Amino acid sequence: MGDMHTDSVAVMDGAGEPGAAAVAGAAGAAGAAGAAAVAGAAGAAASEARSATGATAGAAMRVERAAASDAGSATGAAAAGAHQLLKVEGINVYYGAIHAIKDVSFCVNDGEIVALIGANGAGKSTTLKTLSGLLRSSTGSIEFAGEDIMRVAADKLVARGLAHVPEGRRVFQQMSVEENLEMGAYTRPGSEVAPGLERVYAHFPRLKERRRQVAGTLSGGEQQMLAMGRALMSSPKLLMLDEPSMGLAPILIEQIFQIVQELHAAGTTILLVEQNAQMALSIASRAYVMETGRITLSGTGDELLHNDDVRRAYLGG
Numbered sequence: 001m002g003d004m005h006t007d008s009v010a011v012m013d014g015a016g017e018p019g020a021a022a023v024a025g026a027a028g029a030a031g032a033a034g035a036a037a038v039a040g041a042a043g044a045a046a047s048e049a050r051s052a053t054g055a056t057a058g059a060a061m062r063v064e065r066a067a068a069s070d071a072g073s074a075t076g077a078a079a080a081g082a083h084q085l086l087k088v089e090g091i092n093v094y095y096g097a098i099h100a101i102k103d104v105s106f107c108v109n110d111g112e113i114v115a116l117i118g119a120n121g122a123g124k125s126t127t128l129k130t131l132s133g134l135l136r137s138s139t140g141s142i143e144f145a146g147e148d149i150m151r152v153a154a155d156k157l158v159a160r161g162l163a164h165v166p167e168g169r170r171v172f173q174q175m176s177v178e179e180n181l182e183m184g185a186y187t188r189p190g191s192e193v194a195p196g197l198e199r200v201y202a203h204f205p206r207l208k209e210r211r212r213q214v215a216g217t218l219s220g221g222e223q224q225m226l227a228m229g230r231a232l233m234s235s236p237k238l239l240m241l242d243e244p245s246m247g248l249a250p251i252l253i254e255q256i257f258q259i260v261q262e263l264h265a266a267g268t269t270i271l272l273v274e275q276n277a278q279m280a281l282s283i284a285s286r287a288y289v290m291e292t293g294r295i296t297l298s299g300t301g302d303e304l305l306h307n308d309d310v311r312r313a314y315l316g317g
Contacts, residue, residue, distance in 0.1 A: 082109035085238055085269055086131070090140035093123075093130050100126050101137070102293040108238065113260070113270045115280040115301060117314060118290035124273040125167055127290070128240050131271075132164040133157050145237060159187040161237030167246060167273075169227040173216030177207050180215050180226055184233030192235070200229040203262060221252035228259070232268075239263065240271045245279065257283060277314035281305040289314075 086108040093101035101123050108114045116124050129135045131142060133154035142150050144162055152160070172180050181200055185193045201208035204225045210218065215226060224244055231239060241260065245253040257279050264270055264283075274280035281287055284301030289310065297304065304310045 082112075084108070084143075085110045085145060086271070087143040088131070088140070089142075091127075091130060091137035091142065092139045093126055093135055093137050100293050101130065103140075104290075104293070104295055105140075106288050106295060106298070108269060108271050109285075110269055111267070112285040113264050113272060113283055113301075115272045115274060115284035115287040116290060117274060117277045117280055117287060117304075119313075120275065121292075122290040123293040124290055125242050128164060128166075128242050128271070128273055131240065132162065158234050161235070162240070163231040163234050163236030163238065164240045165227050165231045165242060165244065167242040169220075169223045171215040171218075171223050171226050171230070173214075175215055176212055177215055177218070177226055178211040180230050181207070181211075181233050184230035187234055193233075196233045196235070200232055203232070203259060203266075204229050221248050221255065224248065224252075224256055225259070228256075228263075232263070236268070238269050238271060240273075242273045243275065244272075245274065245276045253279065277310070278305075281310075 084107045088107065089105050091101055091104050092099065104123070104127060106114075106116075116127065118124055126135065130137055131144075133149070133152055133156075137150065140150075141148060144157075144160065147160070149157060149160070149162070172183065175183070178197070181197055182193060185196050188196065201211075206222055207225055207229055210222065215223065218226065228239075228241070228244065244256050244260070248256065253276065260270060260272065261283055272280055272284065281301040281304050287299065287301050287304050288295045289297040289304065297307070297310070299307070305315075
């Protein structure tokens with residue numbers, strides 16, 4: 001379901017094969033190469049889905065159509081006095097001749113949940129991979145915590161506080177739950193591992209119950225919790241979640257989103273990529289709509305949740 005199906009990352013995955021764990025979420029990047037292996041992308045990119053045509057803002061709505069390269073930043077700046085943790089300006093990403101990301105600009109303010117919604121193939125996962133250093137933009141700028149990270153290697157961004165939980169979880173299948181979590185702390189001092197485990201277990205009691213269990217035997221929902229917990233072990237300033245509800249039963253989806261809200265309430269800033277627009281917009285401070293590689297609409301989560309075009313395109317109404 002992810003954009004271009006390019007989830008390869010230059011670390012070791014749970015099956016012991018290089019290139020399958022995510023840069024912070026699968027923080028097993030310790031001792032692994034920092035390059036991304038992006039495969040099979042062009043074919044998937046060519047089938048990108050077109051979704052909503054973009055909404056005309058009503059008089060009672062502050063929703064604004066994103067135009068060219070500056071609309072995303074404009075919406076983020078609307079939060080008076082907000083500190084921009086992440087600022088993306090005019091990035092363009094190609095898979096060979098395929099122009100996958102087109103002049104995308106947006107920001108995430110400190111303390112927000114920002115959602116990025118859109119159809120399969122719209123460019124959401126590709127955007128996250130570009131922020132994580134797994135892909136490179138040919139133009140524009142990416143600033144994180146006030147620093148330019150456009151050319152920073154993927155494995156170096158974890159220590160800077162950028163955690164990426166990729167689509168598909170990517171847990172270390174043959175390792176125990178606790179060993180997976182400990183891998184997430186590879187950039188942290190040894191003295192922080194035990195307190196980090198306690199914090200993760202407080203958010204995910206199920207993981208504490210199964211801390212000695214082999215990760216590959218967990219359910220899909222439990223593996224998603226493990227991937228999120230592993231990312232939290234790096235003490236991130238920004239947690240990027242790519243399709244955390246994918247493939248889960250409705251009751252587990254509600255549980256995962258409740259945990260996302262708990263993490264946010266505890267002080268974690270979150271950038272959330274989701275096809276479950278209803279759930280994502282219901283918890284988002286602000287949100288952006290992506291269509292075929294462009295941001296076409298932006299506003300608060302509530303505004304987009306009640307926008308007629310968004311409802312028709314993504315909410316079944």
